[in-house]
Amino acid sequence: MPEGHTIHRAARIQRGLLAGGAVRVDSPQGRFAHGAALLDGRELLAIDAYGKHLFYAFAGDVWVHVHLGLFGKFRTGTGEPPPPRGAVRMRVSGERGWMTLSGPTACDLVDDNERRLILDRIGPDPLREDARPAAAIARIMRSAAPIGVLLMDQRVVAGIGNVYRAELLFRARISPAAPGRSLARAQILALWKDARMLLRDGEERGRIVTTRPADRPHPRGAVRRGEQYYVYHRTGQPCRICGSTIERAAMAARTLYFCPVCQSEPSRPSSRTIAGMRARSPKKPRVAKGHVTAS
DNA sequence: GTGGGATGGGCAA
């Protein structure tokens, strides 16, 4: 499930298994054979995540840049690696454990310059302690593009994907079609803080959960399947807050999910955001208009 | 068994 939380979690786990010693590197599938041959036996110094990008720093100023894309997947374990399952692009094993990578969009050797170019392309990452949201907030406040597009744009904010986009906007009761510049600074800052909190939670759990316990049918114990989201993948089901039917639409070439009532307006923050939203009479959803098309 | 969709993104047009 490659959104930012997946990548940071992978970095943390693999750091524990592999960083700080010489490693064996190979490419059972063969498509990274050249890079693997160059790196095999070198020391793996560090593993760092930025948004959805991962960098493996090897001795000798060489990095491996990995981006999982939609299909990419890591497997990890302690001890000796098992026989590869499926097409394994890169396999790294060390004294303590191993990891395999399959189906990535990117798995490339890069030098320091190329690494910097990649990092310069992406916006601040809410999961990084050194992240500074000011530029992202300013950019959103200047933009006529819908906030549902801006949140997915990795140049604006790095690490948010289609699940977090939908869930963040629902939690903030903001219409995905609201232009960035229609939002108040405080609203955008609140989105950033909520993103950081949800991403951290996802990084720790290894799973995205955005519903508050009180909004789940079973508030206690483990979060059950089907209760972890407010709107994502819930087309046709009742909104957990107001009971309206969740809708889907296409935005930024991806499927967007939203509640047409709770998220009916761009809306400045007000008491209705916190309290009276259930009392409001259902309005016509003001989405669409060129950017969102009902489906 | 099989086909479609999926948490992304780069690229051509």
Add this chain to the structure above:
DNA sequence: TGCCCCTCCCACA
């Protein structure tokens, strides 16, 4: 905007 990449998994037969 739409296509491609390229892998896994689930719903459906």
